[in-house]
Amino acid sequence: MKIIQDGNVTSAKGFLAAGVKAGIKASGNYDMALIYSETPAVAAGAFTRNAVRAAPVMLSELHVKSDNVQAIIVNSGNANACTGDEGYRNAENMCKLVAGRLDLAQDAVLVASTGIIGVQLPMEKINVGIGHVVDKLSQDGTIATKAIMTTDLTEKNIAVELEIQGKTVTIGGIAKGSGMIHPNMGTMLGFITTDIAIEKSLLQRIFLESVDESYNMVSVDGDVSTNDTAIILANGLAGNDVITSEKDEGYDAFVKALRFVNQTLAKKIAEDGEGATKLIETNVFGAKTVEDARKVAKSVIGSSLVKTAIFGGDANWGRILCAVGYSSADLIVNKIEIFVKGGDAKIQIVANGAGIAFDEALLAQIFSAKQVEIEIYLHNGEAVATAWGCDLSYDYVKINADYRT
Numbered sequence: 001m002k003i004i005q006d007g008n009v010t011s012a013k014g015f016l017a018a019g020v021k022a023g024i025k026a027s028g029n030y031d032m033a034l035i036y037s038e039t040p041a042v043a044a045g046a047f048t049r050n051a052v053r054a055a056p057v058m059l060s061e062l063h064v065k066s067d068n069v070q071a072i073i074v075n076s077g078n079a080n081a082c083t084g085d086e087g088y089r090n091a092e093n094m095c096k097l098v099a100g101r102l103d104l105a106q107d108a109v110l111v112a113s114t115g116i117i118g119v120q121l122p123m124e125k126i127n128v129g130i131g132h133v134v135d136k137l138s139q140d141g142t143i144a145t146k147a148i149m150t151t152d153l154t155e156k157n158i159a160v161e162l163e164i165q166g167k168t169v170t171i172g173g174i175a176k177g178s179g180m181i182h183p184n185m186g187t188m189l190g191f192i193t194t195d196i197a198i199e200k201s202l203l204q205r206i207f208l209e210s211v212d213e214s215y216n217m218v219s220v221d222g223d224v225s226t227n228d229t230a231i232i233l234a235n236g237l238a239g240n241d242v243i244t245s246e247k248d249e250g251y252d253a254f255v256k257a258l259r260f261v262n263q264t265l266a267k268k269i270a271e272d273g274e275g276a277t278k279l280i281e282t283n284v285f286g287a288k289t290v291e292d293a294r295k296v297a298k299s300v301i302g303s304s305l306v307k308t309a310i311f312g313g314d315a316n317w318g319r320i321l322c323a324v325g326y327s328s329a330d331l332i333v334n335k336i337e338i339f340v341k342g343g344d345a346k347i348q349i350v351a352n353g354a355g356i357a358f359d360e361a362l363l364a365q366i367f368s369a370k371q372v373e374i375e376i377y378l379h380n381g382e383a384v385a386t387a388w389g390c391d392l393s394y395d396y397v398k399i400n401a402d403y404r405t
Contacts, residue, residue: 001257007159010141011172013195013237014038018136019147022129025077033147034133035072035191041235043069044204046211048228054081055091056111057229066107072191072231073098074148077115081226090121101134112189112229114150148176148189156268162257164250165240169196171261177269188215190230190265196254197236199244206255207232214262217387218270219302267388276390278310282374284385292329293385299327301389310372311391315363317349335379342369
């Protein structure tokens, strides 16, 4: 597998994208993106588990079942969430407008939105914007990345290529997410494109497993969004024999590459958390089950007290063990060991389920590093998991206190 320099959603064969300023955002920044496969593609998706679900989520869940999906229309600046029947009709109209311009069936278009909740879409601006974004489709996907951003400070994209059955297969992706991010899909959007030939139901299963290992292992602030959406399109232009089972040549390589793409985007989301100054990675080893390993990793990464301690460089290690304890995982407490790494330093802070003597100044130094890694050894099995998050700073409150204004 090779990482493609400056790769994104247009790196795979047959994919185009565009972004425009439709006037949805008061800032005047890019706020509408379109991703398009020039040939029919199979699609898979993962959507928010919040019971309050935005109109585009509900509609895309229906359309993703179609045997042919060729386009994804995305707007930022307005979530089209909690907007009732009118909001749903507006989401349908977005798909209808794109379908008409690209000569597609309406259910061949997926839709996603992100931004302020509870405000109806400005459909006059949407209508004009869709016309412009279709006209600007090209192999340059960079503006599409900008157009899906809200409070994000950095663009999040990645592409890789690998050989499957003697053919070059490419996987590319873009994502947005900075706040309202928590396991079970947080406000994050992720769009993956690939030219592999693969059976639809198998792609859906692989994609959901990959999402569980990536986006669902990220926590910025503990809020699960109304709009979380992750979608993959596979158009088969790589020319490989269609992969229909896990026994087929290339299956394992594709799964590994897709995991890398999604985890890379997930880490970029964690690193760009609203107000974040540090990336936190929690690695859990020796859990009884994978579910237990994920519970512990997500519990620690989601702890506001752990996040604030690391932000302040405060050697309050007990908060980590506390978060392990309330994770509801199967634990043998007197076997737990915890290490913390940052920069070139590493220190053990827990042995046999209890605190040990350590250099507090060194721990404070580790907590002050730009990337802090927490290693938790449960000694209760063989399962492992990794979760990503960020510190919780003063700026997080400032950003979210005036998000609408």
